[in-house]
Structures are given as structure tokens and as C-alpha cells.
Amino acid sequence: MQRTPVVVIALILSMAAFPLNSPAAAGLREDRPTVLITGSNRGIGLGFVEHYAAEGWNVIATCRTPEKADDLKALQAKFPQVVVEQLDVTDHARIDQLAAEYEGQPIDLLVNNAAILGPLPEQKIGGLDYELFQQVMAINVYGPMKMTEAFADHVAASDQKKVVALSSGLSSIKMTSKMPGFYYYRSSKSALNMVMRGMRTDLRDRGVIVALIAPGMVGTQLLYDSGWRGKSLTPAESVAGMSAHIAQLTLEDPGEIVNTDGKIIPW
Secondary structure, three states: OOOHHHHHHHHHHHHHHOOOOOOOOOOOOOOOOEEEEOOOOOHHHHHHHHHHHHOOOEEEEEEOOHHHOHHHHHHHHHOOOEEEEEOOOOOHHHHHHHHHHOOOOOOOEEEEOOOOOOOOHHHOOOOOOHHHHHHHHHHHHHHHHHHHHHOHHHHHOOOOOEEEEEOOHHHOOOOOOOOOOOHHHHHHHHHHHHHHHHHHHHHHHHOOEEEEEEOOOEOOHHHHHOOOOOOOEOHHHHHHHHHHHHHOOOOOOOOOEEEOOOOEEOO
């Protein structure tokens, strides 16, 4: 009796069930929660990668140019469950492609972190650059909106079912009523707040929690570019506060913007 054909067929079927580009082949473990983070190459995004990797999570870390992300590659070498993916959040076709590549992979937490501030001179009367405004909106608003739409099924299939987007105190009309400049960044974060509030309502029936969190004044390149020279948090300090809040999120939360220190940021 010849058994070789049966063995070959079984092998082919097993390979079809687990394609080479599947999450399982990428090193993700089914017994661990999974987080997907945008803008992971530095600052707060890198801090999120290190935090969740140290907690034992599967981490899908995305950035525009992984080959230049030395700090991220160092974390990947330290934590084998960190997978680095190329992603520019303004490239919606690539977002759809990445979502398809991870089809069937539950994602417990989606962290919409990628953002830009933009230079101040082009965000003041007399120097307004409308192409820059479009770029800021594309990254800070359309990006998180598209990511949440594309990965909604992945999040809904998970145990924790959480989507967070990083807002800012600069999104608050009340807090910045007398602050000049930064029209594009401030507008983009206010728009992001409204988008996430709408998605919070739309995804609630699927058990998905959508939340807005703010990192506070963190000593990143973005803050430095703003001209701020006051006291600031380290990325690790900011992430520690935000992740503690994320861990406690429930569907019953009122959906307010919560700063890393737990304080509510007014609309």
C-alpha cells in the first residue's frame, strides 16, 4: 500500500492553511494579546512598542521607513514577538493591503499614534501653506480614520476590542481659546476627536471600545519642533499613564478625552 501521495496531500493542505505571509509565520502567538501601533519608529510610538512588548504582547509595529528605524529594530531584536511592518498612514491602498495580510488575526488594541505637528511659520496669518494643511489632515485625521475602518473586523474579533487615538490638549477649544498659531495641528486634532466619537457610536454594537487619550507634554521631536522648552515627560512616563488608562477602558466609559495623568481634557 502506497502512503506517499497521502502524506504529500496532507503537507500541501497544511501549507495552504498557514501561508508563509500569515501572522502565525510572522511570529505572533495565539495565546497572547496583540497590539498594532502606527508611527512606531520613535517617541511615543516607540514607547508603546517597548511597553507592550515587555508586557508579553504580540506587537505589530508600523512606520514609514523600517530600514531607518534603528531603535525599533533594536527592540525587535530584544523581543521576538515584535513584528515590524512598513506603513505610511496616508497610503490607503497599503493600509488595505496590510489589513488583508493580517486577515483572521485578532487585534486586541489598535493604537493610532502617527501624527505630525508641522512648522509654526506656515500655520500663522501671513504664511499659511494650504498644502501643508492638507498633509497634516491626511496624517492626523484621515490616517486614523482609515486605519480604524480597515482593522475594525480584526479588533472586533479579539478579546479586548479596543481602538485608541492620540488626541491633544491643543484640540481643546476651551484650553486654547487665547493661543495663537498652529491652526492645522489644532484643527486636525479637533477633527480627530469628532471622527473617533462617531466611530465610537458606530462600533459599539460590535463590542468595540473607541477612546481618545492624550500623551501630555512629552519630550519628543514633535514637542521640540513646537518651540516648547518647559518641563516635559519622557515617552516611557507618558506611555505608562496612557496604557494604565487603556487597560481600564470599558464600553460604559463616557468617551471623554483623558490625559496621561488621568485628567479630563475639555472639548
